[in-house]
Every structure is written in structure tokens, then in C-alpha cells.
Amino acid sequence: xxxxxxxxxxxxxxMRSALELMASLKSNAKIIAGGTDIIVNMKxxxxxxxxxxxxxxVKELFGLEQRKKGIVIGSHVIVSELAESNLLWKNYSLxxxxxxxxxxxxxxxxxxxxxxxxxxxxAADLPPAxxxxxxxxxxxSKKGRREVALDEFFLGPGKTVIRPDEILTKIILNExxxxxxxxxxxxxxxxxxxxxIVAVASRVTLDKPQGIIKNVRIMLSAxxxxxxxxxxxxxxxxxxKPTDKLIERAATLAMQDCRPISxxxxxxxxxxxxxxxxxxxxxxxxxxxxxxxxVKSER
Amino acid sequence: MKKMITLFVNDKEYExxxxxxxxxxxxxxxxxxxxxxxxxxxxxxxxxxxxILDGRPVNSCLVLAVQANGxxxxxxxxxxxxxxxxxxxxxxxxxxxxxxxxxxxxxxxxAKSLLEKNAHPTELEVREALSGNLCRCTGYQKIVEAVQxxxxxxxxxxxxxxx
Numbered sequence: 001x002x003x004x005x006x007x008x009x010x011x012x013x014x015m016r017s018a019l020e021l022m023a024s025l026k027s028n029a030k031i032i033a034g035g036t037d038i039i040v041n042m043k044x045x046x047x048x049x050x051x052x053x054x055x056x057x058v059k060e061l062f063g064l065e066q067r068k069k070g071i072v073i074g075s076h077v078i079v080s081e082l083a084e085s086n087l088l089w090k091n092y093s094l095x096x097x098x099x100x101x102x103x104x105x106x107x108x109x110x111x112x113x114x115x116x117x118x119x120x121x122x123a124a125d126l127p128p129a130x131x132x133x134x135x136x137x138x139x140x141s142k143k144g145r146r147e148v149a150l151d152e153f154f155l156g157p158g159k160t161v162i163r164p165d166e167i168l169t170k171i172i173l174n175e176x177x178x179x180x181x182x183x184x185x186x187x188x189x190x191x192x193x194x195x196x197i198v199a200v201a202s203r204v205t206l207d208k209p210q211g212i213i214k215n216v217r218i219m220l221s222a223x224x225x226x227x228x229x230x231x232x233x234x235x236x237x238x239x240x241k242p243t244d245k246l247i248e249r250a251a252t253l254a255m256q257d258c259r260p261i262s263x264x265x266x267x268x269x270x271x272x273x274x275x276x277x278x279x280x281x282x283x284x285x286x287x288x289x290x291x292x293x294x295v296k297s298e299r
Numbered sequence: 300m301k302k303m304i305t306l307f308v309n310d311k312e313y314e315x316x317x318x319x320x321x322x323x324x325x326x327x328x329x330x331x332x333x334x335x336x337x338x339x340x341x342x343x344x345x346x347x348x349x350x351i352l353d354g355r356p357v358n359s360c361l362v363l364a365v366q367a368n369g370x371x372x373x374x375x376x377x378x379x380x381x382x383x384x385x386x387x388x389x390x391x392x393x394x395x396x397x398x399x400x401x402x403x404x405x406x407x408x409x410a411k412s413l414l415e416k417n418a419h420p421t422e423l424e425v426r427e428a429l430s431g432n433l434c435r436c437t438g439y440q441k442i443v444e445a446v447q448x449x450x451x452x453x454x455x456x457x458x459x460x461x462x
Contacts, residue, residue, distance in 0.1 A: 007319060080355065104346070106431035107431060193430065
């Protein structure tokens with residue numbers, strides 16, 4: 001049996017005392033949310049924090065709400081809730097889709113959106129989907145709050161801009177412009193409990209149904225130390241009609257935008273091929289979603 | 300330092316003092332002697348430690364007992380009604396869906412949760428719902444068939460109750 005090292009467990013009563021606590025304990029403390037990552041790492045002896053801080057009593061971290069201009073998700077919302085949310089399926093289907101393929105049902109019932117972000121795993125499911133819609137996170141400390149775009153949040157595997165005294169409190173999704181669609185596809189060796197060999201999240205915004213592309217984000221995951229943009233693929237799609245031929249060309253360019261490694265899950269060359277396939281499929285599905293939405297609203 | 304917690308396990312209230320570094324699996328097995336919950340990998344991969352925590356099946360090896368304070372927990376011991384097996388348990392026996400039995404408590408709890416949310420699951424939905432529970436004996440086919448049979452039995456009995 002794998003045993004946990006000793007630590008002290010704290011449950012601050014509200015956000016203010018949580019922030020005080022993090023300010024005084026700093027690197028000696030880690031926040032435990034769902035525990036699906038931190039408990040594994042502690043059992044394996046990779047980390048051994050002196051204090052675990054649970055924010056279970058800080059109610060404001062558990063909401064998933066529609067705001068005037070978008071959706072705000074508390075950092076402690078569990079992944080199952082994202083996968084079950086009609087609000088997300090309607091407005092940001094790629095995020096709900098990414099949530100529905102994370103880990104296993106048992107993991108999804110504990111793992112949280114904030115946890116999937118702060119652990120900064122190169123193959124995590126939610127960050128690419130969130131980045132494709134330009135998500136921001138709110139970080140709070142005793143000294144104040146700041147908002148950071150996820151694009152600028154990750155520094156490398158396991159490394160982020162979050163300071164030891166800060167708490168990731170919410171994820172902010174700004175309302176997407178009309179005629180937007182997206183998709184997330186992960187390739188794994190099996191269908192559950194899988195870490196991506198490659199995953200791609202794409203989001204397009206057209207000027208009108210069947211129109212030209214006004215904005216596009218293609219996020220490639222598990223092919224670099226952190227999630228990256230397929231920069232040249234995004235570039236040739238701008239202000240063009242998303243024809244099959246153009247999507248094919250963009251997908252080929254996406255292969256050159258990534259620098260995968262060979263490891264136990266797949267070779268670098270294979271990963272590049274898959275980047276092409278998944279870029280093509282996610283883009284085509286994203287465009288389809290725009291046109292499908294339009295049909296619905298006309299009814 | 301030990302913390303006092305309250306757990307509601309299979310509709311029974313327990314007040315216990317636990318060290319923060321003990322998992323829910325450990326406390327259920329060692330303090331409450333509920334040995335039906337198994338520990339397999341201890342890392343959230345195998346699902347042998349599955350319990351239903353506040354309505355959702357979870358890996359109890361990845362839950363600190365202190366985190367479960369105040370929660371409602373169902374373990375395999377709380378599934379049967381008196382002497383009669385739950386329809387999912389009965390179907391597992393009838394279909395030979397149990398071989399060594401180590402994964403069975405977790406399988407049954409995941410299946411029970413599924414059927415409470417979705418009374419008519421497709422084969423794919425059954426496989427998906429059980430995807431966090433690994434079985435090294437059966438090859439899954441008999442387990443999936445057992446869950447589908449249980450779905451039918453449960454429908455019949457609930458229909459009878461209503462009528």
C-alpha cells in the first residue's frame with residue numbers, strides 16, 4: 001500500500017483567511033482541491049508539502065455562472081460538472097468535450113478545472129480547449145488580484161506564473177463573437193484514463209455563415225513542453241474562406257509548427273502526422289458547428 | 300495532529316479521529332472494518348477502491364478522510380437490501396461477471412451510479428461508465444452484459460412497485 005507522508009491539513013473558513021494563510025505559509029503549503037494529482041505525487045514521494053490547504057469552505061470557488069459577457073467558472077468546479085453543463089455545450093462545446101474525455105468518470109468526479117490548469121501538465125485536456133477560446137484566470141493574493149491570459153500563464157512542464165501566495169480563483173471565458181465554433185480531439189492509445197499522444201483544440205470565427213475566417217486559434221497539445229499555437233496555420237486561414245483545400249494546407253503547416261519528442265506514447269514523426277489529421281478534423285468540425293448554430297437560430 | 304470528522308457511511312453515522320494523511324480507503328477498511336472496499340493501485344488508475352461520495356462514484360484512495368468530513372458515503376456493504384442482493388449484484392452473480400472478485404465492489408458501485416442516472420444505457424454508455432474500473436479476469440464482456448440485464452430487471456421491478 002502506498003502511504004502518504006505526514007502533513008498538516010487546514011480548512012480556512014473563507015477567502016480572506018485562505019489568502020492570509022497562503023501569505024504566511026508560502027511554499028510550505030499546497031492547495032488540495034480534487035487531489036487526483038497532488039495525492040498521487042505525494043504517494044510517489046515526488047512532493048512533500050508541510051501543509052495542505054483545502055478551500056472546500058470557500059463557497060465562491062464552486063460556481064459555474066453565466067455573466068453579461070461570457071461565463072465564469074470557479075476553480076473548484078469538478079470536471080464532471082463541466083462535461084454535464086448545458087451552458088458549456090451550448091456556448092463552448094470544445095471545453096465540455098475536452099472535459100468529457102479527461103481521465104475516467106471516477107477521476108472526473110474529483111478533479112477540478114483549476115487543478116487541471118495549475119498542475120501545468122503538457123498533455124492536460126482542459127488548457128488547450130480553454131486557450132482556444134482565449135480564457136483568462138483570476139489569481140488572488142493578500143496583496144490583490146490579477147487576471148492572466150492562459151496564453152501567458154504556462155512557463156513549462158509543471159511551471160506557471162502563479163506565486164506561492166496566490167490562489168487561482170476563477171476561469172473567465174469572454175463571450176465569443178457570433179459565428180464561432182470549435183472542437184477538441186485527443187488521440188490516445190485507449191478511450192479512458194489516457195494521456196494524450198496528441199490533442200488539438202481549434203476555434204474559428206467567421207464573418208457570417210459560410211463566410212470568411214475573421215479569427216482562428218489552433219492549439220496543439222503534447223507536442224511541445226507546453227500547449228502551443230499552430231502559428232503559420234492560423235496565419236494562412238485568416239480572411240479566407242475555409243475550403244477543404246485551405247484546411248488541408250493549414251493542417252500541413254501545423255505539422256511544421258510543432259516540435260514533438262519521441263517517448264513511450266509515440267514517436268515524433270507519428271505525432272506530427274497526427275497533428276495534421278487532428279488539425280484538419282477539428283477545423284472542419286469547428287466550421288461545421290458555426291453553420292449548424294446558424295441553422296438552429298433561424299428556426 | 301488527529302482531526303475529528305463525521306462520516307455517514309451506508310446511512311450510519313461515525314465520529315472518528317483521523318490523521319490527515321490517511322485516505323478514505325484506509326479509514327473505511329481499517330477504522331470501520333468495511334473490507335469490501337479494496338485498494339489496488341492506490342493511484343486512481345484501477346477503481347478497486349470506488350465508493351459513492353455525495354452521489355458520485357470516486358476513487359477513495361485519492362480522497363483524504365478529512366476531505367470527506369460530513370459526507371454521505373455508500374460502500375459495497377451498503378448496496379444490498381437486507382438479505383436480498385441489489386439487482387446489479389444479482390446480475391453479476393447470474394452472468395459469471397465475477398471471477399477473482401477484487402474489482403467487483405468498484406464495478407458494482409460504478410454500475411449502480413450509472414443506472415440511477417440513466418435507466419436505459421446503451422452498451423457504449425455502460426462501457427464508458429465503467430472505464431475507470433479495471434478488471435484483469437473477465438475481459439469485461441460478462442460485466443457489461445450483467446449491467447444491461449440489471450437495467451432491465453430494475454425497470455421491471457420499479458414498474459411493478461408503481462403498479
